[in-house]
Amino acid sequence: MRFVLPVIALVALAGLARAAAPRTYSIEVGPKGDWRADAVALALAHDLADDRLVAAGGGGADLVVTATIDDAALRFEVRATWPNAPAPVQGAIALPGSRAAIAGQLRDQLHRLARATRDDRSDVAARAPGVGVVALAIALALVVVAVPFVVARRRGVNVLALPALRRAAIAVGAAGLAALVATQLPVPWLLAGGLAWGTFAAVTLPIALPPIAGFGRIEQSQLARVIGAWLAAAGPRTL
Helix, strand or coil: CCCHHHHHHHHHHHHHHHHCCCEEEEEEEECCCCHHHHHHHHHHHHHCCCCCEEECCCCCCCEEEEEEECCCEEEEEEEECCCCCCCCEEEEEECCCCHHHHHHHHHHHHHHHHCCCCCCCCCCCCCCCCHHHHHHHHHHHHHHHHHHHHHHHHCCCCHHHCHHHHHHHHHHHHHHHHHHHHCCCCCCHHHHHHHHHHHHHHHHHHHHCCCCCCHHHCCHHHHHHHHHHHHHHHHHHHC
């Protein structure tokens, strides 16, 4: 046991060290040939560096800054180059301004992208399940629905005469057919899944967890007994 904590600490430190790895950056300021652009690029290449940002030594940079300068502002775009990187950040810094202020505003944008690992604004893609997956889900649903009827038949109940058997078959068949048809249609699957789960909860919960009539009029001394009786009734219904 005494060796566990040191190992956990080393793993945590390794994770922190990896998370704290600095990002490299490169900067290009235009228009080309303008002495102001060359001076700003040289100054920013030095001023942007800190413990989280390191100027690229000539290879590919993690963060690429492209900017143009005129009499009114320094307009920039910061683009991250790693896989699944967040979207580029654009902005403008009003001129004239102090060298420290310009570098500070641009450094803030670099830090914002350096902390990100992916584009959180990207759309979530929900691919429609294939026919085989839907057919397997229907088969599993049939097995689950059939369990209480099998148990009832073993107890001598004529399940073929039960209205519940007919209703269950219609429900599973209709839902399965709708799902199979939907695999061939451009269905918004996240919306369809949410509606399906909501319908399941709305239908099932009132059956499994029946309301207690007159709950607000129960005496405090009788509350535990009533709730116990309700749990005893709701448990088997839920199963």
